[in-house]
Amino acid sequence: MTGSRNSSFIAACVQLRAGRDVAANTEAAVSLVARAADEGAAFVLTPENTSIMEAERGLLFEKTRAEGDDAALAALRAVAREKKIWLSIGSLPIKVAEAKLANRSFLVAPDGSIAARYDKIHMFDVDLAGGESYRESRNFDAGTEAVIADLPWGRVGLTICYDLRFPYLYRALAHAGARFLTVPAAFTRQTGEAHWHVLLRARAIETGSFVFAAAQGGRHENGRETFGHSLIAAPWGEVIAEAGTEPGIVVAEIDPARVDEARTRVPSLLHDKSFDLPKTSAVKEAS
Numbered sequence: 174m175t176g177s178r179n180s181s182f183i184a185a186c187v188q189l190r191a192g193r194d195v196a197a198n199t200e201a202a203v204s205l206v207a208r209a210a211d212e213g214a215a216f217v218l219t220p221e222n223t224s225i226m227e228a229e230r231g232l233l234f235e236k237t238r239a240e241g242d243d244a245a246l247a248a249l250r251a252v253a254r255e256k257k258i259w260l261s262i263g264s265l266p267i268k269v270a271e272a273k274l275a276n277r278s279f280l281v282a283p284d285g286s287i288a289a290r291y292d293k294i295h296m297f298d299v300d301l302a303g304g305e306s307y308r309e310s311r312n313f314d315a316g317t318e319a320v321i322a323d324l325p326w327g328r329v330g331l332t333i334c335y336d337l338r339f340p341y342l343y344r345a346l347a348h349a350g351a352r353f354l355t356v357p358a359a360f361t362r363q364t365g366e367a368h369w370h371v372l373l374r375a376r377a378i379e380t381g382s383f384v385f386a387a388a389q390g391g392r393h394e395n396g397r398e399t400f401g402h403s404l405i406a407a408p409w410g411e412v413i414a415e416a417g418t419e420p421g422i423v424v425a426e427i428d429p430a431r432v433d434e435a436r437t438r439v440p441s442l443l444h445d446k447s448f449d450l451p452k453t454s455a456v457k458e459a460s
């Protein structure tokens with residue numbers, strides 16, 4: 174199941190439509206992870222909020238546990254171990270204080286151990302058209318550290334959903350050695366339609382990296398509608414696998430040499446410059 178830096182491997186993104194029941198969501202996620210492994214995937218990513226999509230604060234806290242007591246985490250670690258795969262759990266809400274959660278991503282190694290954890294840095298506190306409104310920071314504490322981890326095929330940088338809109342995070346991950354980037358998501362339908370593909374492809378192109386994006390999709394039990402379209406983007410920017418809006422898996426063969434090829438053709442990661450910021454007061458005077 175493991176490989177070396179230059180060997181190709183099969184990667185899969187799991188697409189879910191998580192409801193309000195942790196046990197049912199976990200069962201659905203575990204069975205799709207197992208299916209991906211049975212189709213040959215050595216690396217599998219699940220979406221943001223793999224274990225639950227619950228909009229009501231009281232119920233969310235009722236259904237949330239500390240990391241050591243989280244049943245979804247235990248079940249997903251077990252399937253990674255059983256199938257001997259690298260499993261990136263896009264995110265689970267993890268209780269970190271009496272009234273606060275972390276939106277936490279886990280990289281699980283083929284022996285079931287936790288190789289890395291990442292807490293989502295950018296909180297989705299946004300008012301959209303049609304009265305759709307989010308205040309993620311009300312329930313979640315933002316993370317403060319970017320995270321990379323070593324896979325057998327090179328480094329992976331972990332990010333989550335709304336992080337996608339902050340390109341300097343991805344550049345920093347690439348400069349820290351990432352060749353693969355994970356973007357588990359629960360993008361809204363309206364922002365996804367307008368921005369999902371272009372942002373993911375841009376992050377792949379800018380960093381010359383493979384981007385794995387596993388999404389929630391469809392109309393959820395909690396009333397939310399998410400965009401779906403889980404996809405894998407190659408370092409030159411092309412989408413090499415993509416889902417619709419139904420739960421399932423997308424699979425692609427990943428040739429890590431394409432990272433080096435893209436970065437050799439356009440070595441922009443070697444061309445960063447520092448520069449003076451615009452003098453805003455001077456601009457104002459001139460106009």
Ligand SMILES: O=C(O)CNC(=O)[C@H](CS)NC(=O)CCC(=O)C(=O)O
Pocket residue numbers: 221222226227228297307308309334335338359360361364365397
């Ligand atoms: O609401 C829940 O149930 C769980 N949380 C999420 O789904 C998260 C935080 S609210 N969603 C996003 O980050 C969407 C970002 C997005 O859609 C964009 O950047 O356009």
